[in-house]
Amino acid sequence: MNGRRKLKTSLIAYLFLSPALIIAVAFVFYPSVFVLKLSFMDWDLIKPVQAFVGWENFERLFAPGTEFWPAFWHTIQYGVIYMPLTIVLGLLIALALMRIEFLQGFFQTIYFFPAITSISVIAIVWSYIYNPQMGLLNSFLRTVGIPVTALPQWLNDPDLAMVALALMGVWQSLGFVVLLFVAGLRNIPTTFYDAAMVDGANQRTIFWKITLPLLSPVLFFVVFMLLINSFNVFGVVAIMTKGRPLGSTNVLLYFIYEQAFQLFDAGLASAASVTVFLIILLFVFMQMKFGEKLVFYQ
Numbered sequence: 001m002n003g004r005r006k007l008k009t010s011l012i013a014y015l016f017l018s019p020a021l022i023i024a025v026a027f028v029f030y031p032s033v034f035v036l037k038l039s040f041m042d043w044d045l046i047k048p049v050q051a052f053v054g055w056e057n058f059e060r061l062f063a064p065g066t067e068f069w070p071a072f073w074h075t076i077q078y079g080v081i082y083m084p085l086t087i088v089l090g091l092l093i094a095l096a097l098m099r100i101e102f103l104q105g106f107f108q109t110i111y112f113f114p115a116i117t118s119i120s121v122i123a124i125v126w127s128y129i130y131n132p133q134m135g136l137l138n139s140f141l142r143t144v145g146i147p148v149t150a151l152p153q154w155l156n157d158p159d160l161a162m163v164a165l166a167l168m169g170v171w172q173s174l175g176f177v178v179l180l181f182v183a184g185l186r187n188i189p190t191t192f193y194d195a196a197m198v199d200g201a202n203q204r205t206i207f208w209k210i211t212l213p214l215l216s217p218v219l220f221f222v223v224f225m226l227l228i229n230s231f232n233v234f235g236v237v238a239i240m241t242k243g244r245p246l247g248s249t250n251v252l253l254y255f256i257y258e259q260a261f262q263l264f265d266a267g268l269a270s271a272a273s274v275t276v277f278l279i280i281l282l283f284v285f286m287q288m289k290f291g292e293k294l295v296f297y298q
């Protein structure tokens with residue numbers, strides 16, 4: 001009787017889980033296995049025949065002089081600009097919000113709005129902001145005395161386009177990072193600060209010796225979240241620059257999109273997708289391995 005009850009309970013549990021399992025299999029597991037299979041095939045998305053070519057797609061992908069390497073380094077460049085700015089600004093704003101009691105929830109909500117706004121809307125709005133003739137940013141620069149001939153071209157300048165996209169990414173991610181930091185700061189017991197004040201510690205010492213170590217679990221999570229976001233940037237590039245100017249914003253995911261849906265090289269695009277997946281998987285393993293060593297738990 002007890003066994004039948006356990007079986008019934010298990011069947012009911014699987015019944016409730018089945019919608020999520022079906023969605024996961026249909027839209028996550030099956031596409032992942034299919035992409036892995038395509039990475040060893042030669043297919044142009046049109047012919048019904050998929051020819052097996054072994055490791056040839058990966059050899060073409062990593063060969064010197066291919067577009068994969070510039071796309072890889074552009075992705076790294078985006079992350080180098082995007083991650084430190086997001087972390088530093090997010091922490092500074094979170095510390096400021098902790099000192100504000102009046103309308104604190106209102107300010108947190110305002111900062112969080114970009115995180116829940118559609119990437120298409122954000123890209124279109126920022127395209128107008130960066131417009132060299134009519135954009136809000138250059139209009140402001142003109143009002144402070146910058147001559148028209150010296151105004152930045154932003155998305156049209158190969159040296160500035162990636163910086164412009166990264167700054168927009170900082171603005172979009174800032175609210176979520178601030179929310180995480182505020183939650184982490186609220187979780188720090190005030191007894192640590194009281195003891196430090198009794199010992200005569202100044203604010204700088206309190207920050208480096210108490211706040212930052214006790215905030216390390218949240219900080220470590222934020223670092224890896226932003227690292228993964230850096231390798232997942234696609235929407236803003238597809239809408240705002242399409243890899244231009246001169247390929248300076250052609251990041252990894254846009255490179256995959258070009259190979260698959262513009263050049264119809266599904267095998268090479270799948271090999272690049274598997275490579276990006278392995279890079280992100282490496283980040284996850286690093287987080288699991290070093291997370292316990294690099295964070296301080298209360």
